Amino acid sequence: MAAEIAIQARGLSRRFGNLLAVDNVDLTVGRAQVYGFLGPNGSGKSTTIRMLCGLLSPSAGAIEVLGLQVPQQAEQLKRRIGYMTQKFSLYEDLSVQENLEFLAAVHDLPRARARTRIAGLLQRYWLTERRNQLAGTLSGGQKQRLALAGAVLHEPELLFLDEPTSAVDPQSRREFWDSLFQLADAGTTILVSTHYMDEAERCHRLAILDQGRLVADGAPRELCAALPYAVWLVDCAAPRRAQQALQDQPGIVALAQIGAELRVLAAREGWDAASLQHRLGDCGIAATVRRGEANLEDVFVAATQKPVRPAATGAAA
Amino acid sequence: MSLRRLFSIVLKELRQLRRDRLTFAMIVGIPTMQLLLFGFAINLDIRHLDAAVLDQANTARSRELVAELAASQVITLRYQLSAPQQLDDLMREGRAGVGIVIPADFDNRLERGDRPPLQLVVDGSDQVVQQAARQLAAYPLARLRDPAAAVPAGVEIVNFYNPERRAPVNTVPGLVGVILTMTMVMFTAMALVRERERGNLEMLIATPVSPWELTVGKVLPFTLIGLVQVSLVLVLGQLIFAVPIRGSLLEIYAAALLFILASLSLGVFLSTLARSQFQAMQLAFFTFLPQILLSGFMFPYAGMPRAAQWLAEILPMTHFLRLIRGIALRGANLADLWQEMAALAAFSVVVLGIAVTRVSKRLD
Numbered sequence: 001m002a003a004e005i006a007i008q009a010r011g012l013s014r015r016f017g018n019l020l021a022v023d024n025v026d027l028t029v030g031r032a033q034v035y036g037f038l039g040p041n042g043s044g045k046s047t048t049i050r051m052l053c054g055l056l057s058p059s060a061g062a063i064e065v066l067g068l069q070v071p072q073q074a075e076q077l078k079r080r081i082g083y084m085t086q087k088f089s090l091y092e093d094l095s096v097q098e099n100l101e102f103l104a105a106v107h108d109l110p111r112a113r114a115r116t117r118i119a120g121l122l123q124r125y126w127l128t129e130r131r132n133q134l135a136g137t138l139s140g141g142q143k144q145r146l147a148l149a150g151a152v153l154h155e156p157e158l159l160f161l162d163e164p165t166s167a168v169d170p171q172s173r174r175e176f177w178d179s180l181f182q183l184a185d186a187g188t189t190i191l192v193s194t195h196y197m198d199e200a201e202r203c204h205r206l207a208i209l210d211q212g213r214l215v216a217d218g219a220p221r222e223l224c225a226a227l228p229y230a231v232w233l234v235d236c237a238a239p240r241r242a243q244q245a246l247q248d249q250p251g252i253v254a255l256a257q258i259g260a261e262l263r264v265l266a267a268r269e270g271w272d273a274a275s276l277q278h279r280l281g282d283c284g285i286a287a288t289v290r291r292g293e294a295n296l297e298d299v300f301v302a303a304t305q306k307p308v309r310p311a312a313t314g315a316a317a
Numbered sequence: 318m319s320l321r322r323l324f325s326i327v328l329k330e331l332r333q334l335r336r337d338r339l340t341f342a343m344i345v346g347i348p349t350m351q352l353l354l355f356g357f358a359i360n361l362d363i364r365h366l367d368a369a370v371l372d373q374a375n376t377a378r379s380r381e382l383v384a385e386l387a388a389s390q391v392i393t394l395r396y397q398l399s400a401p402q403q404l405d406d407l408m409r410e411g412r413a414g415v416g417i418v419i420p421a422d423f424d425n426r427l428e429r430g431d432r433p434p435l436q437l438v439v440d441g442s443d444q445v446v447q448q449a450a451r452q453l454a455a456y457p458l459a460r461l462r463d464p465a466a467a468v469p470a471g472v473e474i475v476n477f478y479n480p481e482r483r484a485p486v487n488t489v490p491g492l493v494g495v496i497l498t499m500t501m502v503m504f505t506a507m508a509l510v511r512e513r514e515r516g517n518l519e520m521l522i523a524t525p526v527s528p529w530e531l532t533v534g535k536v537l538p539f540t541l542i543g544l545v546q547v548s549l550v551l552v553l554g555q556l557i558f559a560v561p562i563r564g565s566l567l568e569i570y571a572a573a574l575l576f577i578l579a580s581l582s583l584g585v586f587l588s589t590l591a592r593s594q595f596q597a598m599q600l601a602f603f604t605f606l607p608q609i610l611l612s613g614f615m616f617p618y619a620g621m622p623r624a625a626q627w628l629a630e631i632l633p634m635t636h637f638l639r640l641i642r643g644i645a646l647r648g649a650n651l652a653d654l655w656q657e658m659a660a661l662a663a664f665s666v667v668v669l670g671i672a673v674t675r676v677s678k679r680l681d
Contacts, residue, residue: 078525089520093336105325106524
């Protein structure tokens with residue numbers, strides 16, 4: 001198994017002054033996986049990625065990426081990874097072609113190889129017609145495809161993507177993820193951060209970060225299965241009143257109105273369809289309650305409320 | 318260091334520069350504008366000061382003296398006075414900057430030579446006027462004692478204000494230094510900080526680029542620009558102000574190249590201190606002022622207090638001014654001025670060395 005591990009981090013922490021941005025994070029990422037970082041803004045996703053690339057030195061902890069010690073061997077690592085920053089970081093005043101030529105030279109790609117590689121990438125990411133356009137004038141989706149082309153130009157074994165789809169429309173997001181799976185199929189390991197649930201759901205494995213701490217990790221389906229709460233769907237005429245009635249009840253973890261329904265996340269012990277219906281009846285609300293399927297959003301809500309470590313994770317790590 | 322990577326950075330920089338019209342305009346605009354401003358406006362040759370004459374002697378000699386002083390064009394005779402009180406009034410009201418008082422016994426004093434034969438009353442509130450008075454005071458009065466020995470008056474005065482005293486001849490070579498200091502330091506500091514400000518640096522440091530490649534690659538194009546600016550100032554100086562170049566042109570370029578290197582090093586260093594392009598510009602100006610004031614461009618080095626002279630010795634522009642004035646005006650060569658070259662080289666090595674260790678490949 002050891003040879004199949006791309007990233008291994010133990011006790012990773014990073015402090016900025018008084019702020020503990022990343023707090024004792026353990027990570028294991030297998031090769032050729034699409035590994036997701038899910039978390040709200042400021043949860044430490046970018047900081048963790050920067051430490052894993054060797055751009056930031058950790059305050060504590062040990063990192064091994066592709067068998068290299070980081071940050072000590074970061075320079076060797078930089079030849080083998082691609083990094084796509086959260087903000088578009090290619091040159092806006094260079095054309096698409098010029099940007100890629102520059103990156104090819106920076107990565108020491110032989111000239112002939114660079115030429116065919118650039119032509120191939122322009123083709124694959126639908127940028128051939130745009131190749132003489134200045135990067136600054138591209139649309140959000142085009143910029144992001146260019147950034148991806150730039151990050152994979154030298155065929156890295158490992159690709160770090162920091163919120164690659166935050167400024168992109170839904171159609172482009174879907175296409176972008178298709179390209180990521182193409183790369184993963186070809187053997188590239190991908191670590192991608194996001195705050196979109198639908199994107200997180202597509203990852204092979206997932207780590208949920210909250211306030212710098214790793215609060216859950218595992219395959220999306222495992223995480224859902226391991227959720228120690230039950231999901232109930234309450235169908236009633238006045239979902240807002242039902243929400244108020246259940247708000248501060250012990251064992252109720254989260255409430256969310258979805259359309260005409262109220263989605264309830266409740267402890268497995270203490271609550272069932274009958275007791276929920278009873279409680280609502282006491283408040284004068286007639287409701288039907290049925291069991292719902294746990295999804296990643298529930299996992300995320302539960303995990304960011306208080307740290308949960310599903311048993312499945314312990315076994316995998 | 319990989320030459321291919323270095324070249325790709327230079328190429329990228331030149332491409333960006335070509336599209337950055339403002340910088341492009343500044344490369345040509347700053348030297349041209351400054352040359353014209355300094356050449357025409359900062360003219361330390363004083364001419365046509367308003368003067369009043371109180372000639373109490375009113376002899377042939379005294380009238381001759383007044384006429385010759387007037388012919389020097391330093392003063393323009395506006396008032397012929399009859400009483401000392403009038404002079405006081407004119408000076409106080411600022412209508413006359415210089416008063417020439419010729420005592421009644423002027424001829425006697427001139428013959429005996431024991432007391433000053435005439436008095437110059439000067440408006441001390443204006444430094445420029447004081448300086449002009451010093452020129453007047455140097456007027457060879459002794460010649461008036463023996464008219465036979467005198468060369469015709471007109472010729473004498475033209476010699477006194479010999480063409481070498483024209484200000485542009487002094488300022489234009491120095492201006493090469495001012496312009497290079499201003500543009501080179503600012504352009505490099507800003508160019509490097511821009512990379513960080515726009516987020517490009519985060520992408521770059523995740524690649525195998527080394528700090529040396531990045532720094533040298535960004536700085537090289539500016540060396541070229543600096544040399545273009547030197548040529549521009551020298552050509553315009555020659556065409557507009559007839560500034561001579563007495564020494565070797567090649568040596569001027571060699572000195573300029575070393576000075577450009579020193580200025581670029583300073584720019585790189587400043588870029589490691591600044592967080593934004595705006596800060597970089599502020600820092601550039603912060604170093605620009607002492608260079609202009611202490612280098613001897615504005616004020617003579619010899620007149621500065623000892624501490625200021627020590628500070629001036631650290632500044633690259635001080636050494637460059639000595640080099641370019643020496644070569645362009647006195648026809649000196651680099652071998653005569655090797656110490657200045659050594660000082661510039663030492664400055665570059667030290668400052669660039671410090672700067673590159675600060676161009677870290679980390680974000681923290």
